Amino acid sequence: MGVRERVQALAGVPVQTGSRPVVFGANGHHFRLEQVLSPKELAELEAQIGVRLPEEYRTFLLQVGAGGAGPAYGVFSVQLKDGRWQWAGDGADLADASRLAEPFPVAGPDPTIVEALLKRCPQEEDFDDIEDFDTAYEAWDGQWLEVMWNPQRTVGGIALCHLGCARRQWLVVSGPEQGRIWSDDRVDEVDLAPLLDADDQPVTFARWYLDWLDHAEQQTHSQQK
Known part of the structure; x- marks a missing residue:
């Protein structure tokens, strides 16, 4: 079963028990995914932003969806509006689509x-x-x-997901951190930082999404028992 099918299989599962969501954020996205992008649409998007997106994220857009169900309140959607491609979500506009080809400033x-x-x-x-x-x-x-x-802090990155209370996660598109997820807790006076796993290894887009999906499946299956 592919990733899109695995997510869709969760769509019929109750997302909430009483006042508590079975999976955090699922009562917002309800495990719904946007339609995938066609190769032509992805090519148009990349031509507009002037950079090839990280491979794992490209695969997601082409095979899973252009946004929707995912970690926390879901993956921000890629949308075509007034002839221009853009990301839509709470804080997606923090990313400057005209500067995605510039290296993300690690320091x-x-x-x-x-x-x-x-x-x-x-x-x-x-x-x-x-x-x-x-x-x-x-x-x-x-x-x-x-x-x-300062907007200079996040050039070369896409605001990808909202965790609530103005906390977000970014996908680095350009520079040495390309393809990796960074946490944004600046609202809590904590600086931008790479998301690391339990072994202190950088988390890439695929790992980020699949870890969430594995957890979501475990949580919903345990709820059904």
Whole structure:
């Protein structure tokens, strides 16, 4: 049974027990997949972005689906809108489709700059007036965003999946990390970092997706017993 068929086989399984989802995020995507891309559509997409996508992800788009069921709330969909290909999902627009051919910057910001910024973060209890605190925090937040959320940080990457609470995962398209998944917990003041397995090995797209599918099958089958 192929990967698409394995996912579709889960579509008839109850995704929730009481208020708890059987598989995290499945009550959002319900194990539904988008239609696959045709080779012609994939060629058009790659011509538009100016780079060949990682092989495992290309196979997914051609044989499994252009998005849908997957880790957490699902894989962001590739869609054709107004004659242009784009990724759709909560935070998919963080990726700059015009800069996917540029190498993904492995190195993050200078740790000393980040540490200094965190130390300077205004604390509400240090202010007598809440408006003064709001003003100070807004000024600090602008500096924080410039360092941590600068678009330059994620060139060469696709925002692929939303984990909830503004946490996401990225697929690196260009550069030495091509084909690997990176975690984005910047909302929790944690920098971008490669996703590693239990043996501290980088996780590629196929491993990321198949590990999720194996887990989903185990969880749904145990629920049916």
